[in-house]
Amino acid sequence: MNEKVELKRTQVEQVVIDERADGQRIDNFLITHLKGLPKTAIYRLLRTGQVRVNGKRIKQTTRLESGQTVRVPPVHLPEAGELLAPSAGLKTHLLEAKLFEDDAFVAINKPSGLASHGGSGISLGLIEAMRQVHPAGAKLELVHRLDRETSGVILLAKKRTALVEIQRLIAANQTDKTYLALLAGVVKKERFDVNAPLDTEQRSGGERTVRVSANGKPSLSFFKVLTRCAGATLVSVKIETGRTHQIRVHAQHVGHPVLGDERYGDATANAEMRKRGLKRLFLHAQLFEFKLQRDYFIDAPLSGELKAFLDVLASA
Numbered sequence: 371m372n373e374k375v376e377l378k379r380t381q382v383e384q385v386v387i388d389e390r391a392d393g394q395r396i397d398n399f400l401i402t403h404l405k406g407l408p409k410t411a412i413y414r415l416l417r418t419g420q421v422r423v424n425g426k427r428i429k430q431t432t433r434l435e436s437g438q439t440v441r442v443p444p445v446h447l448p449e450a451g452e453l454l455a456p457s458a459g460l461k462t463h464l465l466e467a468k469l470f471e472d473d474a475f476v477a478i479n480k481p482s483g484l485a486s487h488g489g490s491g492i493s494l495g496l497i498e499a500m501r502q503v504h505p506a507g508a509k510l511e512l513v514h515r516l517d518r519e520t521s522g523v524i525l526l527a528k529k530r531t532a533l534v535e536i537q538r539l540i541a542a543n544q545t546d547k548t549y550l551a552l553l554a555g556v557v558k559k560e561r562f563d564v565n566a567p568l569d570t571e572q573r574s575g576g577e578r579t580v581r582v583s584a585n586g587k588p589s590l591s592f593f594k595v596l597t598r599c600a601g602a603t604l605v606s607v608k609i610e611t612g613r614t615h616q617i618r619v620h621a622q623h624v625g626h627p628v629l630g631d632e633r634y635g636d637a638t639a640n641a642e643m644r645k646r647g648l649k650r651l652f653l654h655a656q657l658f659e660f661k662l663q664r665d666y667f668i669d670a671p672l673s674g675e676l677k678a679f680l681d682v683l684a685s686a
Contacts, residue, residue: 383442387434396423397430399440407445408494409483409518415443456499460484464496464503469523470668474532475513476504477658479670480524482650486515500526514540517615519631522549522655523670535662540612545660549607549617550596550672552652552680553626554639557595557603564591564620568613579633580615582623589613591620600686601642602629606656617653628653646686648679 391399400412400421419427420443423434434440456464463481470477480486480496487495497512504510506528513525513536527533539545569586571579590610597604603626607617618634621627627635629643630651640648654676658668672680 381444383440385440385442387436387438387440389436391434392436394434395430396421396428396432396434396440399434400442403442404445411445415445456494456502460499461503464499469670470666474528474662475536475666476500476506476510476526476528477668477670478524478526480516480521480655481673482519482521485518486512486524496524497526513537514612516655517618517651517653519651520549520653520655521670521673521676523547523658523668524655525658525668532662536660539660539662543610545658547609547612547655547659548657549609550652550654550656551605551607551617551621552629552648553603553605553621554629554636555601555603555626556598557593557605557626559595561592561594562624564593564624565589566620566623568616568619570614580613580619582619587611587613589616589620591617593621597680597684599680599683601639602683604680618651643679646679646682649675652676652679 385403387399397412397416400407400415401409404412413430415421416428416430420441422428422441423432423438425439425441464478467479467481468476469479478496478500484499485495487497497510501508501510509528509530511527511530511533513527513533516522516524525536527536536545566582566589567584567586568580568589569583571581571583588611592608592610594606594608595603596606609616615634618628618631622631622634627639628651629635630640630648631653632640632651654670654672656670656672658666660666
């Protein structure tokens with residue numbers, strides 16, 4: 371999802387880092403400082419050397435120190451209510467990522483890194499892009515959401531009646547969602563359930579942070595081991611409830627966080643797997659099943675990068 375950055379502001383900023391940003395990663399600093407600019411655009415600025423610290427090129431993982439000066443290049447930040455157009459690359463990807471379509475729904479294999487919708491500092495999400503790409507246009511509505519870092523099946527309704535019907539099924543727990551997740555460590559049990567209530571703790575950088583709490587909402591996840599490999603376990607997960615970050619927090623709760631999870635994961639395990647080639651959260655919405663006038667069985671294949679990483683672990 372390489373979005374081009376439209377350079378409209380003419381002034382370069384020289385930002386001196388204070389104690390509030392001391393120790394913060396440069397990419398996270400820019401996400402806050404350039405609120406509204408898509409993450410893909412921020413990472414492009416970093417890759418191309420347009421952002422510098424004390425005059426030197428840096429990596430996206432570089433941590434800032436008080437007193438350093440960050441060069442922030444001129445960029446175009448969207449005004450309130452401005453609708454950004456998806457790039458040619460994003461348009462092509464979304465069209466190629468279509469999994470299924472009939473007169474009621476269209477299903478997309480959402481890539482990791484693309485938000486389900488705009489808001490909270492995100493100018494362009496999947497739904498905004500699809501409304502500009504798909505013939506149904508503004509009639510499209512999100513049926514459900516996935517975390518920005520999570521890939522896989524996401525369903526859009528093409529008409530209001532279809533949206534109402536499918537949301538009725540979801541509310542009645544008459545749909546099935548299955549995820550694939552790679553967990554840190556070797557899980558001993560073949561199957562295990564996590565019945566732990568979840569509560570929103572706070573908002574950090576515009577995103578909710580969730581924790582297990584007796585005061586939270588009931589949340590139930592069913593884990594099944596598929597494969598054990600070097601330092602990791604591939605599982606399928608079915609969720610009876612659809613809470614924010616449910617699988618990620620439940621996996622953390624049982625001591626086997628999802629690999630590549632920078633919010634709830636194990637930093638040491640993530641660093642080790644990054645060396646082996648895992649560059650993203652290994653959580654994928656594989657299946658979405660339900661029945662209306664017909665049976666729907668929507669399957670999203672793993673991306674090439676996740677398949678390749680599993681091959682690396684299998685050969686270790």
